[in-house]
Amino acid sequence: MRGLAGKKIIVAGGATGIGAATAERLAAEGVSVAIGDINADGARATAQRITDNGGTAVPIQFDFADESSINNLVEKSIGELGGLDGLFNVGADLSDATFGSDPNLLEMDAAVWKRTFEVNLIGYALSCKAVIPHLLEQGGGVIVNTSSGGATNTTDSSPAYCASKAAIGALTRHISATWGAKGIRCNAVAPGIVMTEKFLSSDTAGLIEYSKLFLKVPKLAEPADLAGVVAFLLSEDSSYVSGQVWSANGGWFFRE
Numbered sequence: 001m002r003g004l005a006g007k008k009i010i011v012a013g014g015a016t017g018i019g020a021a022t023a024e025r026l027a028a029e030g031v032s033v034a035i036g037d038i039n040a041d042g043a044r045a046t047a048q049r050i051t052d053n054g055g056t057a058v059p060i061q062f063d064f065a066d067e068s069s070i071n072n073l074v075e076k077s078i079g080e081l082g083g084l085d086g087l088f089n090v091g092a093d094l095s096d097a098t099f100g101s102d103p104n105l106l107e108m109d110a111a112v113w114k115r116t117f118e119v120n121l122i123g124y125a126l127s128c129k130a131v132i133p134h135l136l137e138q139g140g141g142v143i144v145n146t147s148s149g150g151a152t153n154t155t156d157s158s159p160a161y162c163a164s165k166a167a168i169g170a171l172t173r174h175i176s177a178t179w180g181a182k183g184i185r186c187n188a189v190a191p192g193i194v195m196t197e198k199f200l201s202s203d204t205a206g207l208i209e210y211s212k213l214f215l216k217v218p219k220l221a222e223p224a225d226l227a228g229v230v231a232f233l234l235s236e237d238s239s240y241v242s243g244q245v246w247s248a249n250g251g252w253f254f255r256e
Contacts, residue, residue, distance in 0.1 A: 003239075007032070011023040011026070015045070022088055027057055033050065037061065038062065064091050065115075089143070105159055116161055142233070144233045147169055187238070192248070
């Protein structure tokens with residue numbers, strides 16, 4: 001894609017799934033990638049695959065729930081890569097204790113809501129806060145955040161998760177509106193069901209079959225399918241796209 005070769009980009013949440021696939025896609029496009037994740041072993045494994053294929057990648061352990069850890073990710077990435085041109089936020093707390101304990105509102109646990117927003121939303125805001133000054137200093141850059149189809153197509157469960165993902169749209173528009181004139185573009189991608197390691201490790205056979213009834217494409221999404229969308233939004237081919245939330249859900253539902 002146009003304008004990716006030679007760039008330096010952080011993938012915050014790049015150990016597995018969409019993040020890992022995106023890191024590998026970016027590296028294939030000539031990007032030097034910093035792979036941040038709380039899963040240090042996974043981040044190292046993704047970085048190793050990239051370097052084995054001739055790319056440049058550095059693994060850095062960090063935690064979206066820890067501001068100092070986020071700041072360290074950004075500073076260390078800049079030091080290791082020699083600069084910074086963009087950020088892809090893709091991590092979320094999908095643990096059984098958080099995502100798995102997020103039923104309907106009448107059964108809510110406030111602690112689960114607080115943890116969900118701390119990681120899924122505040123963590124993204126803090127990483128953007130840490131990156132923006134560096135992008136402004138060099139005259140611009142690109143940020144892509146990860147929302148979800150659940151942000152606009154909420155079901156009868158996971159209200160904390162869906163609310164946190166809906167707020168990603170507001171965060172994205174704020175960044176675009178505030179710093180767009182200074183060269184910073186910010187967009188979000190909203191996946192539907194994606195066949196990630198985490199998704200496939202759960203009891204999801206029924207949900208997979210159910211989803212096939214609504215898809216308008218002849219396949220279920222793989223992480224690489226989302227990686228292509230993110231790479232486009234990070235590239236100069238999307239230079240006139242900012243402040244948008246792009247649905248990538250196989251046509252499961254439509255929105256303008």
